[in-house]
Amino acid sequence: MSIFTTLGHKHLYRIQDTKKLSMGKEVLKFEPNEVFVPVVDPGSSKPIQLNVSIGDLVKEGQVIGTCEKGTPVFAPVSGKIVREETMFHAGLGRNVRHFAIENDKKHQKVEPLEVLDLKASAEQIVERMKESGLSGQGGAGFPTYIKYLGALEKNIDTILINGVECEPFLTTDHEAMLLHKDELIHGIEFMMKAAGAKDAYIVYKKGYPDLDECYKDIESINPSIHVAHVKNVYPAGWERFIVKAVLKRTYDKLPAEAHTIVNNVTTAILLARAMNGEVETHKVITVSGSGVSNPSNVDVPIYTRAVDIVEFLGGYVGESVSVSFGGPMCSRGVMDDKAVILPYYNGLTILPRMTLNTLPCLRCGACTDHCPVGLQPVEIKDAYQAKDSDRMMALTPWHCIGCGLCSYICPSKIDVNDFVKKAKLMTSIKLKQLEAQKKEGKK
Ligand code: SF4
Ligand code: SF4
CATH class of the missing domain: 3.40.50.11540 (NADH-ubiquinone oxidoreductase 51kDa subunit)
Structure with a gap:
C-alpha cells in the first residue's frame, strides 16, 4: 500500500509544516532491553564473517563481524549475545539472521581507536x-x-x-x-x-x-x-x-x-x-507522523527495533498505521515494525494506513512533467504491465532515483513509482548482462 494515500495532493504545500512536529523539541534518549544485529552484508546479502558467537559478552563498539567490502559491524551496546533470530531487514526487504544482544545498560566500551588530527595523511x-x-x-x-x-x-x-x-x-x-x-x-x-x-x-x-x-x-x-x-x-x-x-x-x-x-x-x-577514535554505536532519528503519539527526535542504539522506539514514545495512534524507514517520499511502509534501525537510517515515518482507491490513468502527463530525471513514468508503467522488455529498455528506468514524486503527484492515485521500481529491477539485470556481453566482445 502506498503511503501517498495518507498525504493527498494538498499536502504538496504542507511539506514544511510536517517538520514542525519534531523540530526544536528536546532530543529524547531511549535505552532498549535488547538490540538485534543483522549478521548479513547489506550490500551483497551474504553472511558477514563473524568474530563472536551466541553466549559471548560484548562491549559497546566491539567488532561483531566484517562485511564483504571489509567494513566492520559493531555491537551498539554492552551485554550478552543471547540468541539468534530470523527477522525482517527493512533495507533488504526480506528475513535474515540477527544476533540478539541483551543490553546490560552499563555502557562498557572497547578501547577507542587512535586519535588522528589534521596532520593525518x-x-x-x-x-x-x-x-x-x-x-x-x-x-x-x-x-x-x-x-x-x-x-x-x-x-x-x-x-x-x-x-x-x-x-x-x-x-x-x-x-x-x-x-x-x-x-x-x-x-x-x-x-x-x-x-x-x-x-x-x-x-x-x-x-x-x-x-x-x-x-x-x-x-x-x-x-x-x-x-x-x-x-x-x-x-x-x-x-x-x-x-x-x-x-x-x-x-x-x-x-x-x-x-x-x-x-x-x-x-x-x-x-x-x-x-577522534569513536565508532558509531548510537544515532539520533526522527520518529514522526500522525500515527505516533509523541513525534520526536530520539537518540537510540543502532539496531533497536522500530516497535520498541514507538512504544517508548507512547505507541501508535489509530487502529492501523504504515511504518516507513526514512521519510515518506523515498521509502515505503513495511509490514513488519520489528525491523531494526540500520546505521544509515535517519527516521521512521508513521502514518495512518488508508485504502488506496486507484482510478484509471487520465493520461494527464503530470508524472512525466514532474520527474526530476526526465523519465516518462507512465510509459514505463505501461511497458511493465505489457511485459514489453524492449520498450522498457528504451525508457531507461534505471535512471530513476526513487524520489516518489510521480506517485505523489498522480491524480488517479496510481503508485507509478512502484511500477518504475519493478521495471528498474528487470532492466538492470538485462543491462548488466548486456554490459558483460560487451566486455566479452560478443555484442
Ligand atoms: S520516482 Fe523515479 S520515475 Fe518517479 S518521479 Fe522520481 S525519478 Fe522519476
Ligand atoms: S500522473 Fe497518473 S494519471 Fe497522470 S499520466 Fe501519470 S500515471 Fe497517468
Whole structure:
C-alpha cells in the first residue's frame, strides 16, 4: 500500500509544516532491553564473517563481524549475545539472521581507536573512514571511504555538504547542524584533506533563520568553508540538483566527474568523531507522523527495533498505521515494525494506513512533467504491465532515483513509482548482462 494515500495532493504545500512536529523539541534518549544485529552484508546479502558467537559478552563498539567490502559491524551496546533470530531487514526487504544482544545498560566500551588530527595523511583519513564503518547518512548507506579512494588523483576541488534534508517530517540533520557545529566543521576539514579539495560548501534550504544565524561566521572560522542555499523544493537534496545549483556543473555518472564529492552533514559529524577514535554505536532519528503519539527526535542504539522506539514514545495512534524507514517520499511502509534501525537510517515515518482507491490513468502527463530525471513514468508503467522488455529498455528506468514524486503527484492515485521500481529491477539485470556481453566482445 502506498503511503501517498495518507498525504493527498494538498499536502504538496504542507511539506514544511510536517517538520514542525519534531523540530526544536528536546532530543529524547531511549535505552532498549535488547538490540538485534543483522549478521548479513547489506550490500551483497551474504553472511558477514563473524568474530563472536551466541553466549559471548560484548562491549559497546566491539567488532561483531566484517562485511564483504571489509567494513566492520559493531555491537551498539554492552551485554550478552543471547540468541539468534530470523527477522525482517527493512533495507533488504526480506528475513535474515540477527544476533540478539541483551543490553546490560552499563555502557562498557572497547578501547577507542587512535586519535588522528589534521596532520593525518589522506590515506590515513580514508582508512579511518573504512575501519570506523562510516556510511553515508543521507539514507542510502553507501560506504563513505569508497567516494574518497583515489580522490587525490581526481582533481576534486570542492566538497559539498548536504544539509538539505528535503524529505517531509525528518529533522535530524537540521538539529545536528545546530547542535554539533564544531564537529561538522572538523569533519569537513578532514574530508577536504582526504580529497585535496580547496573549498567546501554547507548546503541547506532557504528559509531557515536559525541555521543562517548559526553559520553566519563560518568563513571567519575557516575561510575555505562557505554556506550555500538551495530552493525550498523537493527533491532539492538530490546530489545532481545540489551540484548544479551550487557549482553550476553537470556530470554523467558520479559527482567526481564534476570535481566534487557530496556528503551528508551527519556523515561529516561522524567522521570528526571517528578521527577522534569513536565508532558509531548510537544515532539520533526522527520518529514522526500522525500515527505516533509523541513525534520526536530520539537518540537510540543502532539496531533497536522500530516497535520498541514507538512504544517508548507512547505507541501508535489509530487502529492501523504504515511504518516507513526514512521519510515518506523515498521509502515505503513495511509490514513488519520489528525491523531494526540500520546505521544509515535517519527516521521512521508513521502514518495512518488508508485504502488506496486507484482510478484509471487520465493520461494527464503530470508524472512525466514532474520527474526530476526526465523519465516518462507512465510509459514505463505501461511497458511493465505489457511485459514489453524492449520498450522498457528504451525508457531507461534505471535512471530513476526513487524520489516518489510521480506517485505523489498522480491524480488517479496510481503508485507509478512502484511500477518504475519493478521495471528498474528487470532492466538492470538485462543491462548488466548486456554490459558483460560487451566486455566479452560478443555484442
Ligand atoms: S520516482 Fe523515479 S520515475 Fe518517479 S518521479 Fe522520481 S525519478 Fe522519476
Ligand atoms: S500522473 Fe497518473 S494519471 Fe497522470 S499520466 Fe501519470 S500515471 Fe497517468
